[in-house]
Amino acid sequence: xxxxxxxxxxxxxxxxxxxxxxxxxxxxxxxxxxxxxxxxxxxxxxxxxxxxxxxxxxxxxxxxxxxxxxxxxxxxxxxxxxxxxxxxxxxxxxxxxxxxxxxxxxxxxxxxxxxxxxxxxxxxxxxxxxxxxxxxxxxxxxxxxxxxxxxxxxxxxxxxxxxxxxxxxxxxxxxxxxxxxxxxxxxxxxxxxxxxxxxxxxxxxxxxxxxxxxxxxxxxxxxxxxxxxxxxxxxx
Amino acid sequence: xxxxxxxxxxxxxxxxxxxxxxxxxxxxxxxxxxxxxxxxxxxxxxxxxxxxxxxxxxxxxxxxxxx
Numbered sequence: 289x290x291x292x293x294x295x296x297x298x299x300x301x302x303x304x305x306x307x308x309x310x311x312x313x314x315x316x317x318x319x320x321x322x323x324x325x326x327x328x329x330x331x332x333x334x335x336x337x338x339x340x341x342x343x344x345x346x347x348x349x350x351x352x353x354x355x356x357x358x359x360x361x362x363x364x365x366x367x368x369x370x371x372x373x374x375x376x377x378x379x380x381x382x383x384x385x386x387x388x389x390x391x392x393x394x395x396x397x398x399x400x401x402x403x404x405x406x407x408x409x410x411x412x413x414x415x416x417x418x419x420x421x422x423x424x425x426x427x428x429x430x431x432x433x434x435x436x437x438x439x440x441x442x443x444x445x446x447x448x449x450x451x452x453x454x455x456x457x458x459x460x461x462x463x464x465x466x467x468x469x470x471x472x473x474x475x476x477x478x479x480x481x482x483x484x485x486x487x488x489x490x491x492x493x494x495x496x497x498x499x500x501x502x503x504x505x506x507x508x509x510x511x512x513x514x515x516x517x518x519x520x521x522x523x524x
Numbered sequence: 525x526x527x528x529x530x531x532x533x534x535x536x537x538x539x540x541x542x543x544x545x546x547x548x549x550x551x552x553x554x555x556x557x558x559x560x561x562x563x564x565x566x567x568x569x570x571x572x573x574x575x576x577x578x579x580x581x582x583x584x585x586x587x588x589x590x591x
Contacts (some may be wrong), residue, residue: 409540409541409573413527445574445576448536448577449576497573497575498573499573
């Protein structure tokens with residue numbers, strides 16, 4: 289493969305019972321359909337054990353993640369799906385992202401549409417990005433709409449364990465949780481929705497290096513996902 | 525991962541997705557005492573996602589762990 293190609297490693301988390309469709313980076317215009325040069329998908333269980341790997345036709349504009357997982361795992365729990373893409377920067381001169389659609393089958397809860405977390409690459413050097421992605425935060429609405437919040441965290445390293453701290457803020461009070469993840473391991477870190485009567489205002493994630501991270505909200509009754517979003521760099 | 529960077533089996537793998545540095549590139553640079561390579565000085569410092577693996581590989585290849 290040409291070393292002139294740019295590289296992007298992204299990750300998301302699959303849960304059983306959800307329709308989960310990925311839109312790999314692509315573009316349609318009058319002249320042509322533009323797509324990635326290659327896309328490899330690898331699946332990992334919570335301990336970081338590989339469950340399967342597949343090379344996807346990069347011309348494919350929608351990838352059914354649920355079907356892909358079930359081709360490799362009979363009774364999946366939470367699965368981390370890692371997308372290793374190569375692309376020509378002349379075609380995608382901006383920092384590209386995959387997007388995804390998420391909906392629990394049969395649920396009246398609305399669908400979610402989100403940008404898949406880009407964890408490695410995506411040419412931050414060329415676009416002049418200066419924000420470190422190993423210190424992120426997420427602000428919650430004053431009136432919380434999900435009863436249970438958590439962070440989904442995955443370590444995309446091949447060799448190195450990761451340590452992270454999760455800080456949650458409640459009008460002056462701060463809680464700290466320590467997280468340790470082996471290579472390719474992932475975890476869901478519950479966040480208290482209220483503390484001494486005060487609602488969760490903010491969560492911060494601090495890690496030695498960038499992790500795959502999402503903030504998640506679930507209905508207390510039934511657990512349907514109502515929030516699935518990436519965190520934001522702390523500094524601009 | 526059971527295979528280690530020293531074995532050479534992983535040389536073609538991309539270590540840094542921002543600077544397009546492979547494990548083989550890093551191993552050769554360390555062997556020749558030429559790390560950091562010209563143009564690769566920002567390895568590990570951009571998206572930061574590879575920093576843990578970069579330090580691990582530098583240790584394996586006997587290089588100083590300075591980024």
